[in-house]
Amino acid sequence: MTSNTRVVVIGAGLAGVRLARRLGELGTPVTLIGEEEHRPYNRVLLAEVLAGRYTPEVIALPAPAALTRARVTGIDRGARTVEYADGSKIAYDTLVLATGSNPVLPPLRGLFTPDHELPEGVHAFRTMDDCLGLSKAVRPGVKAVVIGGGLLGVSAARALAQRGAQVMLAQQSERLMERQLDPSASKLVRRHLGDLGVEIHTDLRVRDVRCVGGAVRSVEMADGYALDAEIVVLACGVHPRVGLAQTAGLEVRKGIVVDDELRTSDPHIHAIGDCAQHDGTVYGLATPALEQADVLAELLAAGAGNQGARYTGTRSLTRLTLPGQTAFDLAAFGETEALPGDDVVQLADATRGTYRKVVVRDDRLVGGVLVGELGTVGALARAWEGAEPLPDNGPLLHLLTNDGGS
Numbered sequence: 001m002t003s004n005t006r007v008v009v010i011g012a013g014l015a016g017v018r019l020a021r022r023l024g025e026l027g028t029p030v031t032l033i034g035e036e037e038h039r040p041y042n043r044v045l046l047a048e049v050l051a052g053r054y055t056p057e058v059i060a061l062p063a064p065a066a067l068t069r070a071r072v073t074g075i076d077r078g079a080r081t082v083e084y085a086d087g088s089k090i091a092y093d094t095l096v097l098a099t100g101s102n103p104v105l106p107p108l109r110g111l112f113t114p115d116h117e118l119p120e121g122v123h124a125f126r127t128m129d130d131c132l133g134l135s136k137a138v139r140p141g142v143k144a145v146v147i148g149g150g151l152l153g154v155s156a157a158r159a160l161a162q163r164g165a166q167v168m169l170a171q172q173s174e175r176l177m178e179r180q181l182d183p184s185a186s187k188l189v190r191r192h193l194g195d196l197g198v199e200i201h202t203d204l205r206v207r208d209v210r211c212v213g214g215a216v217r218s219v220e221m222a223d224g225y226a227l228d229a230e231i232v233v234l235a236c237g238v239h240p241r242v243g244l245a246q247t248a249g250l251e252v253r254k255g256i257v258v259d260d261e262l263r264t265s266d267p268h269i270h271a272i273g274d275c276a277q278h279d280g281t282v283y284g285l286a287t288p289a290l291e292q293a294d295v296l297a298e299l300l301a302a303g304a305g306n307q308g309a310r311y312t313g314t315r316s317l318t319r320l321t322l323p324g325q326t327a328f329d330l331a332a333f334g335e336t337e338a339l340p341g342d343d344v345v346q347l348a349d350a351t352r353g354t355y356r357k358v359v360v361r362d363d364r365l366v367g368g369v370l371v372g373e374l375g376t377v378g379a380l381a382r383a384w385e386g387a388e389p390l391p392d393n394g395p396l397l398h399l400l401t402n403d404g405g406s
Contacts, residue, residue, distance in 0.1 A: 006091055007300060008082055009033065010072050010244070011098030012040040012063065015273030015289035019096060020064040022297030031090065032064055033082070035071040038128045039063060044286050046131045047155035050138075051162045056128060075248040077266055094268055094300060097245060097256060098293075101238035101274035101284060102126070106147065110209040121216035122209060122232045125156050137231050140164030144231040145219045147206050149176040151320060153235035154189060158322055160233070161196040168199045168227050170206050170219065180318045180332040184348065185355055185369045192328045192353070201227075240275045240282055255282040260310040262296045272296055279313055288314035315385050334367030334384055335359055342366070363389045 007023060009016045012034025020032040034040060038056065045059040068090075074083040081089045103124040105111065113119055123134050138144070142165045146157045149171025157169045169176075175186040176193075190200055201221075208220035209232060220226045240255035251257040251265040255277030262270045262278070273289040276282070283289070291314050298309035317333040336359065338344045343360040354372035358365055358380065365384045383390065 006093045007031070007096065008090060008092040008094070009096040009098055010082065011100055011273070011275075012036070012067060013043060013098060013100045013273065013289075014061070014286055015100075015293045016040075016096070016098035017061045017063055018290050018293035019098065019272065019297055020066070021062070022294060023301060024064050026297060026301035028297075028301045029066070030064065031066050031068060033068045033070055033072060033090075035069065036127060036129070037069065040067070041128055042286075043126075046125070046128070047152075047159045049128075049131050050125075050134055050156065051159035052135075056132070072244060075244055075269075077248055077269070080268060092268075094270070096296065097264070097269065097271040097275055098273045098289075099241040099244060099275045102241050103234060104236040104239055105234060106206070106236050108206060108209050110211055113214060119209065119211045119216050120214055121230055122234065124234050125152060126238065134160075134231070134233065135163075138163045138165055141166060142230050143228050144168070144233065145170060145227050145229040146233045146235055147219070148235035148237065149173070149200070149202065150179060150235065150237060151177060151318065152237070153233075154193065155320065155322070156233050156235050157193055157198050158196060158328075160231075161193070161198050165231070166199075167197065168201065168229075169193065170204050170221070170227070171200070171202045172205050174203050176200070176202070180336070180369075181330070182336045182357065182369050184346075184357070185330065185332070185336075185371050188353055188355055188371045189328075189330065192322075238274065238284060240277070240284075242275055245271070245275070253277055260312060261299055262292055262311055270296055270300075278311060281313065283314060283316060285314075285316050285318070287316050317381055317384075328372070330369075330371045331381075332367075332369045333381060334365075335361075336367045336369045360390065365390060 007030040009020055009032045012032055017040045020030045023030045040061040040063045042059045048054045071085040072082055073085050081091050083089050103126040124130050144160045144165040144167050146153050146169045157167050161167045176189045205222040206219055207222045210218040216229055216232050218226045219229050242252045242256055245256045246252050256264055256271040256275050258271050258276050258278050262272055264271050272292040274284050292311055295309045295311040319331045322328040338359045346357045348355045356370050358368040368380055
């Protein structure tokens with residue numbers, strides 16, 4: 001790729017910033033476009049800003065100099081231009097979509113005002129503006145309802161509780177973080193939140209958001225039970241942000257479909273991060289986004305003749321570290337539920353609130369869940385990522401009890 005090739009990246013989140021920085025280091029100029037007014041930041045740490053542990057400056061990313069703050073409204077694939085909201089355009093030779101994801105807004109009665117805005121007191125929890133708006137609204141004793149008991153909901157509920165709010169968490173399924181954790185680990189998460197004063201309602205579907213004078217007053221469940229609320233946090237997951245790609249006529253399924261070179265159905269356009277779907281998977285996690293950015297930087301910097309770098313998928317580990325006086329740490333990776341014939345090793349200490357479980361299939365570690373004092377994460381993750389047969393001398397107990405470095 002020649003030095004005057006125009007690479008334009010839409011999206012200044014983790015993936016877009018990482019790609020722009022890597023390309024800059026490799027001598028390829030890039031224009032990075034981000035629509036948020038804030039400096040690019042690490043979205044993973046927003047809950048720590050909400051909890052008051054970090055300021056927004058602490059989670060800022062070292063952004064490249066060529067950052068354009070603008071909202072992109074369209075892509076002209078024929079002319080190879082990107083159009084901004086003000087009507088101006090920028091040309092590209094290679095375009096990268098790193099548009100991220102949007103929060104899922106559940107279909108609840110009363111969720112939107114007649115102007116299609118969220119009522120006063122109702123907050124998504126996805127952007128820095130969301131976080132700062134919530135921080136401004138939180139005060140000791142305020143009644144807050146978090147809708148959603150996944151990774152984001154658990155983080156938000158804990159942060160609000162640390163700020164002194166009376167927090168109620170409503171989860172539609174039967175346990176917290178059911179996508180990542182087995183029942184035993186989920187119980188420990190529930191216990192941890194309960195120790196912070198969070199009131200947890202599982203197996204409970206939210207039906208209505210009740211407002212008075214444009215401000216939220218309560219949340220009503222499907223069974224008619226109502227929770228008083230001055231703040232409502234929507235933590236119902238995210239979906240890939242694919243509107244630009246769809247309008248431009250790119251192939252989109254769950255996300256923007258890409259191949260092993262992270263190319264879309266248009267060879268001049270790539271996609272990485274939360275918006276991309278590779279080999280049927282939309283990851284929505286930081287590690288795959290960063291790995292995709294690194295691979296694409298190598299490909300773009302080397303040019304069309306490069307046959308080396310390929311993205312073949314990420315074996316992603318979910319890690320949730322909640323520091324503070326009542327610290328909490330968990331990790332989950334691979335298949336956490338055993339199949340018939342699998343070997344399972346579990347260690348639990350109810351007093352210390354720790355739990356460790358690994359699943360072994362055909363002498364290979366295929367998954368695990370760890371809660372509390374996670375010195376063993378590093379060794380276990382390496383054994384899992386390598387997918388190599390485990391030694392015959394009974395290493396599992398050693399892996400579970402030895403501090404392998406996290």
